[in-house]
Amino acid sequence: MSELNFMSDGFLRQRRNLLIVCLMLIFCKFSKLEISKFSILGVQFNSFESPESVYVALWVCWVYFLFRYYQYFCQEGLPKFIAVYVDLLNDMCKLKIDRVVLKQHPMKTGNKINFTTLKSWSWVYHGQEDNIENGLHGVNISNFEMPFPMRYLYLEIILSFLHVCFNRSAFTDYIFPVLISVFVVIYCSVGWAGSLIGAVLHLYS
16 A cells, blocks of 8 residues: 555655645735735845735746646556455455345355455356256256346445545545645635735736
8 A cells, every 4th residue: 555655856845845835825815914024045125116026936836836726647556546446345245245146146156355456347246056956966056147236335345445545545645735725725815915816906907
């Protein structure tokens, strides 16, 4: 599991930069920060004509880092998150699938089937079972097919997702930055001098 959660250096940088800018915007909005001083390379400016430009720069950084994170997320983060989820889902579904099939075919043989395999079979279980006959024939193996709708596994699908969200680092590694970026758009779009709408209007003023 740790191998699946490994993040490249480039992905880590984009994640860190995006989270920093998001937290800066949230802090500015929450604290109702008013910019009256600004410093660059140790040189302090006590006043400047357009303090809103600082907010514009923050939003530009936010857009850039969000786009960079999106690129890394599509090529690296999402496949790894799905892999962690599917591994857990397969483990949780094996016992449920086996238990349901055994109710109709108590003499079933073979290994337990997981969610991925059952899905590839178009939700029709293919198995083998022992047929015990009288006389000299002994035990015969016969094939059977059994419809297995996905709705039988809805609970396992939900529980696996919740388990990944709360008990695996894949959620905070890959999905949390997306959620906090959405929160920033909602929380910081209006209602203060450095809002997203205000920054956009300032660019065109």
